[in-house]
Amino acid sequence: MAARPDNQWPLWEVFVQPPGGAPFEHAGSVHAVDAESALQNARDAYARRGEAVSIWVVPSAAITASTPEDVGPFFDPGNDKPYRHPQFYSVPRGVRM
Amino acid sequence: MDDATRAALVQYLLRCGDDRLVLGHRLSEWCGHAPILEEDIALANLALDLIGHATLLLKLAGETEGAGRDEDALAYLREAIDFRNILMAELPKGDFAFTIMRQFLFSVASLYQLEALVRSTHAELRSIATKALKETRYHVRHAGEWALKLGDGTEESHARAQAALDALWRFAGEMFLMDEADERLVRAGIAPDLAPLEPKWRAQVTDVIERATLSVPASGYMQRGGRVGRHTEHLGHMLSEMQILQRSYPGAIW
Numbered sequence: 001m002a003a004r005p006d007n008q009w010p011l012w013e014v015f016v017q018p019p020g021g022a023p024f025e026h027a028g029s030v031h032a033v034d035a036e037s038a039l040q041n042a043r044d045a046y047a048r049r050g051e052a053v054s055i056w057v058v059p060s061a062a063i064t065a066s067t068p069e070d071v072g073p074f075f076d077p078g079n080d081k082p083y084r085h086p087q088f089y090s091v092p093r094g095v096r097m
Numbered sequence: 098m099d100d101a102t103r104a105a106l107v108q109y110l111l112r113c114g115d116d117r118l119v120l121g122h123r124l125s126e127w128c129g130h131a132p133i134l135e136e137d138i139a140l141a142n143l144a145l146d147l148i149g150h151a152t153l154l155l156k157l158a159g160e161t162e163g164a165g166r167d168e169d170a171l172a173y174l175r176e177a178i179d180f181r182n183i184l185m186a187e188l189p190k191g192d193f194a195f196t197i198m199r200q201f202l203f204s205v206a207s208l209y210q211l212e213a214l215v216r217s218t219h220a221e222l223r224s225i226a227t228k229a230l231k232e233t234r235y236h237v238r239h240a241g242e243w244a245l246k247l248g249d250g251t252e253e254s255h256a257r258a259q260a261a262l263d264a265l266w267r268f269a270g271e272m273f274l275m276d277e278a279d280e281r282l283v284r285a286g287i288a289p290d291l292a293p294l295e296p297k298w299r300a301q302v303t304d305v306i307e308r309a310t311l312s313v314p315a316s317g318y319m320q321r322g323g324r325v326g327r328h329t330e331h332l333g334h335m336l337s338e339m340q341i342l343q344r345s346y347p348g349a350i351w
Contacts, residue, residue, distance in 0.1 A: 008133065009133065030135050031133060031134075031135055032135065033246070036242055037242065037246075040139065040238070040239055040242065041135040041136075041138075041139065043235075044135070044138050044139045044142050045135065045138055048142060
């Protein structure tokens, strides 16, 4: 099958902040011609049932992502270095976790 | 509340409720047919908001009337001649530009009406208006943004937006018509006087139309009739589809 050209509008990544001051989370993506439309589309797709108190939209093209080839050099070295985790000392009594 | 005021309030609630029910149904016809998925969702959301407002208004109409009709009976078991919506709401959905322009003209008028209703002396009407107002602000923003894009977009979108505006203009005046029932409610502090709202509507609509590089059509003959049950031929066809389930299977629930 011949690849169909992408005739959709530009893609935007949507991040929503749940109520209660939690950090923004990636919710998904929407197509839109500009930032205001992207915000509106994001609101309609991801924040219509009280899921969010704030929305960010970012042009997908503006995101630089690691590639599958990066998995080895980026992430593997951590696997055999358990000392990177802060678990080798005991927490003094009275300190709340 | 005396009988005359009660009867006027029932009329008023039917008019407000029917505007939103009929326009909401017209919007719902876009479901699965909008230009792109995102706008499909947006239009369906607007439709649901409007049908939600209609549900509250018609419920209150039924309770005020006191004849045992609930919001479903009013929506699904009335004939076209008993509907009180403006004619603009029942016109077929047309192309996307027509739907957007109608939505814009209506939403701005609805916004000013609801802003005034928030100060109504009628507690339940006040609370319905407060809820509907928030959603309507979003409707104005969504439709207004699209009006700008279509008007100031391509040659084709500009031409379609202007054609829509030209076709809709003579129906817009009906949104501000008032009769004895309305005047009675204005005196009772229940409903707002629509006369001072029209210039505000006209100013906001004109601003967007001009920024969209479109022309405000000349004001001339204004089409009317919906408020007293004289409708276009389109409403009956729409109702036959909207009401078929309750007409065929009365009382059906699922």
